[in-house]
Amino acid sequence: MRSGWPGRPCGASGAAEAALERELAAWSQRQDDLTESATERLLWAHVRVGQHRFAKDVLSNCGRACVFCGFALADGDGPSLLRASHIKPWKDSSHRERLDVTNGLAACPTHDAAFDVGLLTVDRDLTVRRSARLEAAMGRNDGVRRAFEPRALRSSLALPTEAVPPGESFIRWHHDYVFAA
Numbered sequence: 001m002r003s004g005w006p007g008r009p010c011g012a013s014g015a016a017e018a019a020l021e022r023e024l025a026a027w028s029q030r031q032d033d034l035t036e037s038a039t040e041r042l043l044w045a046h047v048r049v050g051q052h053r054f055a056k057d058v059l060s061n062c063g064r065a066c067v068f069c070g071f072a073l074a075d076g077d078g079p080s081l082l083r084a085s086h087i088k089p090w091k092d093s094s095h096r097e098r099l100d101v102t103n104g105l106a107a108c109p110t111h112d113a114a115f116d117v118g119l120l121t122v123d124r125d126l127t128v129r130r131s132a133r134l135e136a137a138m139g140r141n142d143g144v145r146r147a148f149e150p151r152a153l154r155s156s157l158a159l160p161t162e163a164v165p166p167g168e169s170f171i172r173w174h175h176d177y178v179f180a181a
């Protein structure tokens, strides 16, 4: 989901995010005066603000739990281990798609990585599917089996009832270009 992702959400508070946005707006107005490296820093800061907002929106939409297994560690501000990742990878997405909450899923590290490399996918009706490669590996290795067996992996994506479901075009992209059936 995240190939080409420029970095993890910075964890900035809402106030810090707003301050950074104000600074970016001010910089933009003086863009003629910026050196090349300052322009680059500006662009990366802009990307990070967007990514931070995307991550917050996705984690919230998914109920702060792994959509594949329900994993939810933190109930406060501590580390959650959850990742908010893109269904259609960041590097392939337009600016709008990169910020679209329907292009994101929250997942625990193992299930996130498996979705990212196409060992898992999800269908439009939210059914979770394993690739043939993953199923073969489950037959060979107990560790893989324990992480992806029916007891560990839900048959259908777990989303809060009020959640916005994943976008169809993003799911189609994942099927066509990421998932290795």
Ligand SMILES: [Zn+2]
Residues within 6 Å of the ligand: 066, 067, 068, 069, 070, 071, 107, 108, 109, 110, 111, 112
């Ligand atoms: Zn999980």
